[in-house]
Amino acid sequence: MTRVTDPKHNAKLAARLSVAPMMDWTDRHCRYLHRLLSARTLLYTEMVTAPALVRGGALHLLDFSAAEHPVALQLGGSDPEELAAAARLGQQAGYDEINLNCGCPSDRVQSGTFGAVLMKDPARVAECVAAMREAVDVEVTVKCRIGVDDQQPEEVLPEFLSRVGAAGCSRFIIHARKAWLQGLSPKENRDIPPLDYDLVMRMRGYFGGLHLSVNGGIVSLEQAERFLDAGLDGVMVGRAAYHDPAGLLAQADRRIFGAGEDSDAVAVARAMLPYIETHLASGGKLAQVTRHMLGLFAGRPGARHWRRILSEGAHRPGAGPELVEQALGAVTEQAA
Numbered sequence: 632m633t634r635v636t637d638p639k640h641n642a643k644l645a646a647r648l649s650v651a652p653m654m655d656w657t658d659r660h661c662r663y664l665h666r667l668l669s670a671r672t673l674l675y676t677e678m679v680t681a682p683a684l685v686r687g688g689a690l691h692l693l694d695f696s697a698a699e700h701p702v703a704l705q706l707g708g709s710d711p712e713e714l715a716a717a718a719r720l721g722q723q724a725g726y727d728e729i730n731l732n733c734g735c736p737s738d739r740v741q742s743g744t745f746g747a748v749l750m751k752d753p754a755r756v757a758e759c760v761a762a763m764r765e766a767v768d769v770e771v772t773v774k775c776r777i778g779v780d781d782q783q784p785e786e787v788l789p790e791f792l793s794r795v796g797a798a799g800c801s802r803f804i805i806h807a808r809k810a811w812l813q814g815l816s817p818k819e820n821r822d823i824p825p826l827d828y829d830l831v832m833r834m835r836g837y838f839g840g841l842h843l844s845v846n847g848g849i850v851s852l853e854q855a856e857r858f859l860d861a862g863l864d865g866v867m868v869g870r871a872a873y874h875d876p877a878g879l880l881a882q883a884d885r886r887i888f889g890a891g892e893d894s895d896a897v898a899v900a901r902a903m904l905p906y907i908e909t910h911l912a913s914g915g916k917l918a919q920v921t922r923h924m925l926g927l928f929a930g931r932p933g934a935r936h937w938r939r940i941l942s943e944g945a946h947r948p949g950a951g952p953e954l955v956e957q958a959l960g961a962v963t964e965q966a967a
């Protein structure tokens with residue numbers, strides 16, 4: 632089977648549902664967990680900056696497990712040549728998609744002229760996308776906002792989509808709110824600017840040829856299903872998938888992709904044990920993996936015990952997989 636026809640590598644097919652790129656959260660351990668919960672959902676890396684890869688040679692940032700496919704690398708940057716070189720490195724490392732971040736508002740990112748500030752410069756984004764497309768065979772996609780600061784989303788978003796689309800990007804993920812680049816923290820910028828899903832739906836109407844995913848404030852599979860039924864091509868979920876991974880992902884293969892069995896959080900926790908052993912054997916720490924597992928039983932009996940046992944014990948010297956077994960014991964006891 633070639634890579635393109637193999638569903639494990641078909642990012643576009645998987646993009647009906649995706650877990651958002653989240654710095655410090657969607658690292659490889661988190662993605663491994665999410666992949667056990669859903670075989671089909673598209674997973675994104677944390678943002679990796681093109682300068683870190685190309686100038687800094689930080690190729691370890693690209694490491695991931697073959698089990699994570701389909702998996703997309705998100706890049707940050709605004710220099711076409713550098714992004715092209717970074718995209719090439721991403722493709723060589725085996726990523727199934729290269730995504731350009733045009734939505735992240737943090738100061739550090741603004742100072743390097745990338746992230747959401749690029750919403751003001753669609754011509755540059757188009758140049759970046761064209762250079763990246765030229766450099767790689769895997770799909771190049773863009774994650775954007777609906778605008779920034781005092782921009783009029785109704786005007787700038789269609790212009791952005793049409794210019795960047797003309798440069799060769801046919802798949803966009805739209806975080807359906809503005810970023811306010813002055814005065815709000817990155818966290819506030821994920822909550823305070825109001826969501827405008829209707830605008831994203833109007834883009835659906837204008838740009839029939841583009842694959843459009845909506846992002847922002849989606850907290851359940853029901854909500855995701857409604858957007859897909861309304862004609863969007865994909866739904867990207869961030870915080871809710873992190874805090875309640877089983878709630879979002881355990882039924883995703885069946886309900887969103889129409890194929891596959893539901894997964895079970897207890898079985899998934901057990902399936903993490905060999906992964907944890909390998910991680911510890913290579914010098915890693917238990918908490919680096921278990922911190923992403925704290926929400927695995929969110930809303931279920933025993934969730935509090937599970938979270939407490941793992942968060943109190945995982946940092947202790949010598950902590951290992953038996954702590955996860957102990958926490959699981961508390962969950963299954965409560966459920967009985």
Ligand SMILES: Cc1cc2nc3c(=O)[nH]c(=O)nc-3n(C[C@H](O)[C@H](O)[C@H](O)COP(=O)(O)O)c2cc1C
Binds near residue numbers: 652654705774849867
């Ligand atoms: C901790 C954290 C880190 C994030 N890091 C990134 C990032 O690296 N790149 C990016 O495009 N968006 C980043 N985001 C934004 C998310 O991808 C997403 O757009 C946002 O959280 C809205 O979706 P949600 O309401 O489903 O969480 C981050 C969000 C969080 C909570």
